[in-house]
Amino acid sequence: MSLIIVLAQASSQGSQNGAALAFSYIFYIFFIALLALSFFPGVQQKTQIMFLSRDVEQKLQMIENYLKDSKSITEKLLKEKGFPDPKAFLDRVIDRFVIDPVSIEPTDIINRMKLLMRSNEDTVREMIMSANPNLDPMTRSQIEISAEVVNALNLIFKVIRHYLIMAKKLNSIMIMYQLQMVAPIYVKYAEAYSKAQKVFLQGIPIGDGLGPLVASKFLMKSSQKFTVSKDTIAGTLEFEGRKLVVVKAEGPMATVGTPGEGVQNVIEREGGKVSRIITVDAALKLEGEETGTIAEGMGVAMGDPGPEKIAIERVAVKYGIPIDAVIVKMSMEEAITEMRKEVYQAADKVIDYVKRIILERTKPGSTVVLVGVGNTAGIAQ
């Protein structure tokens, strides 16, 4: 208390004004009260939680806006395409989920995973076609992608909201700190998904279409094209005395196809007499790396959860076929939005890489399988 008096006296010496004196008193009292209050246990934490939650709420609002935007675009699309009740359809797909197969007994987990994923895709496709049986494959794939985007945005929104409410309820500063750290990343994901939907609806090739673009440049020289598995096409051509079998998803619909099963069928069809498998795919770059840079290595270049990738690995092991991988680097946003010029230009360089691999590592008379992995939206064959 004596401190306040001393400070007040000092202050009064400088100013003779009564109002200014009163203000000084109030200021010092407020300052000291605040200082004292901060020493009470829990007050500091509550203040921090308040500021952190405000930041997270702001990010959550941004994610919600992307979700609302995506829902309204999808509803508009469904209405245009003659769906009797677009809202009811959206309500059915927005919370749709696939339960992971049991992993504590890993035997046959890939087949179980493949069954669940394929069944889910087929079920959504049937739901769309039953609402309007006259849809063309292009429109159907656009509706499938829109439903996936809405589903993904809804999941991001709900999970962030869940942890925000939980952190507030438990008054947990640690949960709030973690949430505040990851929320900006999820805002970026949500933004990328939202942009991707608009790109898919226009039929513009995306960055992930690099693999199918490379494959299509080979396939345009092929006179023999045939379906090898669901939504997947292959073609044969001759290159420097070698038989080249090129596999890609069937475009220009927005699909990734089933390249694993496709390659497996092609190799079985060739009786296992294949000397090389070459996979081409888009890959996520690290921060600091340039978009469109190319790297090569061994293994299946494929961002698949498992079933497709393992199908190639298994058939390669069965017949002892080496697998080469050529990747083109880009960011997550660049992979799911418009194909950037750097990526488009990299496609021709990848073709040179592939040709060099074939010439260096195979002999004339042998058979090589080339797989262009990725979403083939806007890329035919």
Add this chain to the structure above:
Amino acid sequence: MAISADSKQVLKVKTVVKCMQCDYTQERDFQVGDFVLKLVGNCPKDNGPLYIAGIYAETLNQKK
């Protein structure tokens, strides 16, 4: 892994049209309905078939 582009990019989508027989190349703005390998008419140089060789997005400007 990198999540997004470093800056707010303004993109312009271009369609590259090429002739199957000669070196004729033309670049134009993307139109809805374009897709890679779509046949889009005949070449003004040798009347060969024209096809869409690529569709890509170009950055117009970058706002930091």
